[in-house]
Amino acid sequence: MRTPKKFQDTNYKRHHLGQPASGRPQPTNDRTVFCDGITSLRAWPSRGGLIVLHNVTALDFSFLGLDAVNPPAFRDEDQESEDMFCQQLLRLGARWFDSLDRYGFVANVFDDEEPELEALEAGLEADLTLAERRWVSVGWPSDCGGGCWIAEYDTPLYKMLEPKNLVPTEAAQVYLARTMDEKCAILQRLGARHYQNIEQYDGVACVNAWETKTSGEVGPLVKH
Numbered sequence: 001m002r003t004p005k006k007f008q009d010t011n012y013k014r015h016h017l018g019q020p021a022s023g024r025p026q027p028t029n030d031r032t033v034f035c036d037g038i039t040s041l042r043a044w045p046s047r048g049g050l051i052v053l054h055n056v057t058a059l060d061f062s063f064l065g066l067d068a069v070n071p072p073a074f075r076d077e078d079q080e081s082e083d084m085f086c087q088q089l090l091r092l093g094a095r096w097f098d099s100l101d102r103y104g105f106v107a108n109v110f111d112d113e114e115p116e117l118e119a120l121e122a123g124l125e126a127d128l129t130l131a132e133r134r135w136v137s138v139g140w141p142s143d144c145g146g147g148c149w150i151a152e153y154d155t156p157l158y159k160m161l162e163p164k165n166l167v168p169t170e171a172a173q174v175y176l177a178r179t180m181d182e183k184c185a186i187l188q189r190l191g192a193r194h195y196q197n198i199e200q201y202d203g204v205a206c207v208n209a210w211e212t213k214t215s216g217e218v219g220p221l222v223k224h
Contacts, residue, residue, distance in 0.1 A: 017054050017095075017107040026100055028224040032071040043086040043094070044075050047214065048221030050103050051086050051206075053094035057175050059183065063140070064088055087210045091198065093136035093150070096206040098216030100224055106132050109158060120158055126218035127159055130204040135167040137174050138207060139184035139192070149184045151192035152205055 017040065033040045041060075043051040053060065061068045064085075076082040090096065097103040106128060108116040119125040139149040153171065154162035171190055177183035188194075195201050198208045206213065215221060 017052060017103070017110055026104065028100060029074045031074050039071075041089060041094075042075070043089050044082055044224055045086045045096075045221075046079050046083050046223075048099075048223040049216060050097045050100050050224065051089050051094050052097065052103060053089045053092055055175065057177075059177055059180065060092055063092065063180065090206050090208070090210055091138060091140075091148075093138045093152075093205060093207060095132060095134075095136075096209055096213060097132065098219050099222035101222075102216070102218065110155075117158060128157065129217045130154065130161055131206060132217055133157055133161070134205055135171065136205040136207070137171070137183075137187060137192075139177075139187045140180050141184045142179070142181050145196075146184075147194055147196040148198060149187040149192040149194050150201060150203065150205070150207060151187045151190045152203055 028044070030042050033042060038054065039056040041053045041056050041064075045051060058068055061071070066072060076085060097106065105116055105119075105125060109120070109128060116125070120127060133155050134152050135155055136150065136152045140146070141149070151171070151174075153167035154160060154165050156166050160166070168190065173186050174183060174190075177186055184192075201208045213221075
């Protein structure tokens with residue numbers, strides 16, 4: 001008998017990753033993606049995989065030095081510059097997926113798509129890892145030497161891994177921050193941890209993964 005979906009809980013809000021409907025061919029050079037009212041930024045690291053920052057705000061664009069009126073449509077043709085952008089996205093809490101296909105699969109799980117859920121239940125696909133499913137937000141205070149604040153929670157998806165650490169409803173307030181200092185204050189209220197520097201981070205997200213990540217979450221890092 002099919003396991004009842006946890007997503008039918010009335011307290012659960014659908015939270016997808018900005019992946020267009022399954023079945024459509026996906027380009028491998030997109031930078032800014034608009035889907036269902038959500039903005040995502042993608043980056044394409046030289047060692048493979050796909051880095052995605054979901055639910056991007058005007059504050060994120062400012063931090064990244066991007067033009068919100070004329071957002072970049074495509075990846076940088078210079079791979080060294082692209083890798084630098086990858087590192088910037090990671091510093092904001094972006095997720096590093098094994099491949100474009102794995103990203104699409106995870107996004108469809110977030111969107112409660114039947115084929116993906118059935119594949120998980122049948123053991124045909126690897127379960128989502130914490131790094132793939134976690135809600136992560138990073139704030140960088142303006143004061144010199146202020147380090148960073150990082151809040152991270154599990155999401156109420158298939159096979160919840162951290163039922164006592166689920167993303168709170170009030171986490172949405174982060175998207176209202178107009179400055180990084182406001183964002184840091186909100187993150188502190190959410191229970192974020194402070195790190196004097198990003199190298200001290202010891203969680204499961206990818207914020208400091210650039211220096212160490214050489215393999216994927218469930219498979220190899222696929223170059224696109």
